[in-house]
Amino acid sequence: MSVPVSISLLVNGEPIDAFVLPRLNLADFLRENLKLTGTHVGCEHGVCGACTVRVDGEIVRSCLMLAVQAQGASVETIEGLSDSGEVADLQAAFRERNALQCGYCTPGMLITAQDLLKQVSMPDRQAIREHLSGNYCRCTGYQAILDAVEATAKTRAERRA
């Protein structure tokens, strides 16, 4: 078997140095090595979106990225986005609208929704549906999630105005 490789990266703003096997994926690295269990694993093959995190500002499926590929990168997980307050309004809208039931898809949904709202300030419902269509939710029927994202877009637009 291959030998561990040393990596250095930023996770939620904290510098991390670690030795990891080359085959270790980023989701498992975050969950098992760093105990950041907010990143969820639903399929381990890139379909469900539960493992979505942000790497250098772009959303990625952490089950499809190797930890060694994150060398030198800045990784943000739901824990970091919660603590920085960046998605606080989105989280509040989800709470208000009951846009989660079991909550397992929720970190991935929030990160993906935030990604959309950063690109498009007032997406219509179809655009929201499409942007979220790589994230499975088995509980909510999606409508509440759409409503929450739409409501957040509106309040952000009002705040800017």
Place this chain on the structure above:
Amino acid sequence: MTATHAPADTLSVLDRPNSYIGKSVPRPNLDRLLQGRGQYVSDLELPRMAHVVFLRSPYAHAKIVAIDAAAARRMSGVISIVTGRELEDVITPWVGVLSHLKGLKSAPQHAIAVDRVCWQGEAVAAVVATSRAAAEDAMEHITVDYEELEAVTDMRAALDPATPVIHAALGDNLAFERTINAGDVDLALSESEVVEADFVFGRHTGVTLEPRAVVADWNAAEARLTIYQGTQAPHMVQNIAALHLGLREAQVRVVCKDVGGSFGIKVHIYADEMATYALSKLLRRPVKFVADRVESFNTDIHARDHRCRGRIGVLKDGTITAFEIDDLTGIGPYSMYPRTSAIEANQVVNLVGGPYVTPNYRARARVVFQNKNVMCQYRAVGHPIACSVTEGLVDLAAAKIGMDPVEIRRRNLIADDAYPCASPSGMKFEQLSHHASLTKLLQMMDYDALRAEQAALRTRNVHRGIGIASFIEVTNPSAAFYGVGGARISSQDGVAVRLDAQGSVICQTSITEQGQGSESLTAQIVGSVLGVSMERVRVILGDTDNTPYGGGTWASRGAGIGGEAALQAAKALRKNILDVAAAILQSTPTGLDIVNNSIVNADDGAPRIELNELARIVYFRPDTLPPGIQPELMATRHFVPRQYPFAFTNGVQASWLEVDTETGFVTLLKHWVVEDCGTIINPQLVDEQIRGGVVQGLGAALFEKCIYDERGQLTNANMADYLVPMSGEMPDIEIGHVVSPTLESELGAKGAGEAGTAGAAAAVANAVNDALRQFGAIITEIPLTPQVILTALGRI
């Protein structure tokens, strides 16, 4: 909302000032899930914890000749490799039968297969290692010698005497058969127009986003096993684990924190979970099992898998004279334990024809063994099958006599003032509201305008369809579900409520939370009854050491049964609080009330003493209380319905969709649901339960199917090939309510969890057939894939 009956005396508690009942308050404790700080079992780590992976059979049916794990055992990180034979010494096998399902048979099932495997995916060995990766590496070095046996896959062929019998000792592949014969079906049909069809329902599965996960921790020093598991029924798991490991129940604790989806998938006990409990005991250390996605597809229970021949008799004036069905369902090689795999078929024969008046009903259900994954209860057990067959037949009957689908329903649905009454299959209905629901649905969807739009679009070669489906739904199950059959699955639930020393309320309940809002509804009820604000109510659930004994959350029983227990416990505590308040204030209990966390005068509402002050006196200065008073600031109550074995609810759904006759693709445009679940505790939670359920039903209607080849290989065991609904394809779903509270409880709540799934597929299938009627195509098979539609249109 339309209240169809609500006697004044049931409203006392519900109408209290500041009541949370009936309000859409946000669920408490959501922040933890929103911040990624939930505690799912897959997140759990314990000191010395080992990981287990299971080596699973690649064959659907084979003899295990030899297992060679010598090389794997030497690999780094490997703690142990255990076969079925070795595990037999720790855990006994089980047989999934219930005595009230007469004649139901099954074979002993082992935690890990011994000598023979019966489906592709059955475990043949467990590899326990210091990490999952190490266990997976080692697994690749185990060699198993199999002798492949003929696989029984087709459920019709399963009963053919020429087909091999899966369990020789059982004599044949028929696990269970039940027939119903009410009225005179032959006579009725001979005097009617008769329409018949074969309905085919694919196998599908729950695809909970968090796979099944369990950590078992045997503490040899305490001789206690702690099981952390995402389950809907902790006390059931406790009982079963104890039974098969030779322990007393008190030696087993089941803890269930956050659960990443369940839908009935996590109400069963799986062989690999039993093996994990046993491995922990054997190896004297915590062992974690988390199914990967491929394993989930191969081993989480599958659902449905029916072929049902249905007939309906109808007179020219639209009167339905009879229903007749012959249902065949395949359950895999074993009847699942402990709930059995015959419940689904039993439910189908109970429910067909349920919304309609006709005394003539004949049904046969046969449940057969196959060499496929086990099939068992999943959300809305039997309901979608019964609803699809019934509503498919009603639409066919309407088409036959040239009547509008709404009109035929109006003429045959049981009248709203006919209750209580019973169905020909013997189901007792307390109060349903089919007509009020249908009327409300037609208003919401503007039926006439939609029909006009449909006709206009037809002239432009756009083919849209409207489908309607009425249904009845089994909720609040009593002991009639499992208890009478000998299963130790509690039908009652209990709640303990106490006032702490700062005037807050702690509430322990035996129902569980999987995201549908059990914590919220419990806090809403307790807060309302006690006059305490919801932020001051903390709900504890999912721990057999720390909650009253009870059934848990399944079959839409949380609000109706657990909610009533919470209400009664809170009432008892309220009385205790007012007794001591009266003593402190030199008043009488009836002269006082609790509002906004304070004791107030009942007549003028003037504040007298805050609850935290009362609690301070009781806990810290009992010496100042009048002699002879020992306040009990804690109360416990249990509840189970007794008069009706189930609280039937009803509803109706409609689907509006477009079929592309060139590609066979269906675009869902809009979906409506009207549901009557009795008292609504939190309208938002009820609506979202229903929406989630609808989407699972829509998945079954259009996408979801476990596809097996003839050798019993599951060919689409991953999320890329097994399609579930995504946000892009789902329509907006509008929900309306009619409210007929059950009089069996003070709360009046019935369940709402199955409603969405119960009727969605039927509404979609009827809408597709409505869209295709002019082409003479009739489809009675789901999922309605483009291939099925194009085949029906004769294009391929």
